[in-house]
Amino acid sequence: MKPAPFKYIAATSLEHALVLKAEHGDDAKFLAGGQSLIPTMNFRLARPAILIDVNGIEDLAGIRASGGTTRVGALTRYRALQRDATFTQLFPVIGEALPHIAHPQIRNRGTIGGNLSHADPASELPAIAVALGGRFRVQAAKQERWIEASDFFVGALTTDLRPDEMLVEIELPLPEPHAGSCFMEIARRRGDFAIVGVVVMMTLGERNECTGVRLAFCGVGETPVDASSAADGLIGHALTEEATRDVATSVQTMIDPAGSIHATADYQRHIAGVLTERALQTANQRARDGH
Numbered sequence: 545m546k547p548a549p550f551k552y553i554a555a556t557s558l559e560h561a562l563v564l565k566a567e568h569g570d571d572a573k574f575l576a577g578g579q580s581l582i583p584t585m586n587f588r589l590a591r592p593a594i595l596i597d598v599n600g601i602e603d604l605a606g607i608r609a610s611g612g613t614t615r616v617g618a619l620t621r622y623r624a625l626q627r628d629a630t631f632t633q634l635f636p637v638i639g640e641a642l643p644h645i646a647h648p649q650i651r652n653r654g655t656i657g658g659n660l661s662h663a664d665p666a667s668e669l670p671a672i673a674v675a676l677g678g679r680f681r682v683q684a685a686k687q688e689r690w691i692e693a694s695d696f697f698v699g700a701l702t703t704d705l706r707p708d709e710m711l712v713e714i715e716l717p718l719p720e721p722h723a724g725s726c727f728m729e730i731a732r733r734r735g736d737f738a739i740v741g742v743v744v745m746m747t748l749g750e751r752n753e754c755t756g757v758r759l760a761f762c763g764v765g766e767t768p769v770d771a772s773s774a775a776d777g778l779i780g781h782a783l784t785e786e787a788t789r790d791v792a793t794s795v796q797t798m799i800d801p802a803g804s805i806h807a808t809a810d811y812q813r814h815i816a817g818v819l820t821e822r823a824l825q826t827a828n829q830r831a832r833d834g835h
Contacts, residue, residue, distance in 0.1 A: 547585035556596040558604065562685040562710060564596050569707035574598050576619055577654040579646070591617045604657070606669045616714045618657020619654050626651065634718060635676070637725035641668045645728070647735045651761055652714075659663055660696070663703045663767070666737040668729065671768040673714065674744040675760035681713040692711060697767040701795060720756070724831030726823040729762070730815050733738055738763040739807045742819040744827040754778040759791075759820070764801040766811055771795050775824070783828040791824060792817035795823045 548810060555561035565572055573581060573592040576599060584590040598604060604619035607628060614623070614634060622645060625638060626632055632639030645651060645668055659669050660680065673680075673693040680691045696704050705711065719725070729741030741762040749755045757778055761769040774794035778787055796817045803809035 545586050545588065546742070547582075548588055548590055548591045550585075552595060552597065554600060556600065558598075558601050558683070558710075558712065559685070561596050561598050561601065561684065563694070564594070565710065566685040567595050572596055572709075574661075574710060576776040577621065578658075578659065579650050579654040580664070598710075610715070613715050616656055616716070618655065618660075618711050618713060620656050622651035622654050622656070622659075625656070626832075635716060637727050637745065638734075638772040640671060640673055640725075640815070641727040641729075641741075641743075644668060644729055644731070644734070644741075650735075652689060655734045655779055656714060660723050660827075661703060662704060662710050663697050663701050664737075665698075665700050665766050666715065666763045668727070668738065668741055671741060671743050671760040672727065673763040674714050674768045674770050675758045675772075676719075677758070678712055678714055678716045680795055681715065682709045682713045682813075684708045684710075690715075694770055700766040708835070713764075718835045719792060720747045722749070722755075722831055722834075724827040724829065726826040726830065728819045728823050728826075730819065739804075740764055740812050740815045741799075742816065742823045744820075744823040746824070746827040746831050748828070748831045752777075752782050754783060754828075755780075755828075757824075759824075761795075761816060764799045764816055766802075768832050769799055771798055776797055783824065785821075788824045791819040795820045796806070 572594040573833050575595045575597045594738045605617045626642045644679045677785050678693040680696055691704055726785050729738040743760045745758040747756040757775040759775050775791045796813045801809045801812035
């Protein structure tokens with residue numbers, strides 16, 4: 545299939561792009577990697593009247609340190625993150641997840657901002673951003689604002705972005721000392737959409753007791769699911785098999801997967817419990833080992 549007719553404009557600057565978006569609102573879409581937008585246009589599920597190409601805006605790409613955080617430009621490609629050894633050492637959970645995201649051809653073109661703005665419930669990066677406690681800088685022609693990752697995703701393929709706004713930057717706080725992380729997912733094949741994916745961030749104290757834990761899922765709801773409260777009972781204690789089983793049981797009660805042609809809701813719930821136990825144990829061991 546071919547897309548419906550549209551007008552193409554290559555933005556020469558961020559200001560130019562935002563002025564165009566303010567003028568045309570929901571009738572205009574930003575074109576970055578196009579790995580999600582173009583297929584939906586070809587199937588005529590999306591029919592923007594105007595495509596604003598932002599690929600020429602170099603200031604929107606790149607990774608830079610900022611105080612106690614790292615900021616990633618929205619136009620940064622998956623591949624750029626994957627090849628940046630400093631970044632993946634700082635955020636090993638992202639480095640662990642990146643090979644699971646689609647296929648090399650997609651990662652070569654797909655952008656971080658495009659992925660997050662698309663807000664696919666099965667996508668890995670939204671859940672990771674929630675687990676890391678990230679926040680997003682969004683900008684319009686006349687103002688900007690920051691949105692917590694946990695507030696950014698409001699429904700399937702729906703975000704808190706207004707019709708005249710663009711996601712321009714992602715801010716990630718640096719992991720604390722004695723932290724361990726883990727990303728795991730189950731998919732029919734490597735690169736397919738996740739049936740269930742889990743992200744764990746854990747910090748340990750001097751006696752290897754858990755001092756903090758973040759737990760988030762993709763693929764089991766209309767948005768990334770922050771299930772950190774299911775692990776509250778771990779705080780102040782060393783991790784045990786019984787404790788991880790209790791967290792897994794709580795997670796299975798908390799989530800409400802819809803099921804699909806690839807997996808029933810009961811299967812997704814079962815897999816979420818299995819992955820929770822494994823990921824908690826792995827993150828705990830990595831924190832102990834200083835990874």
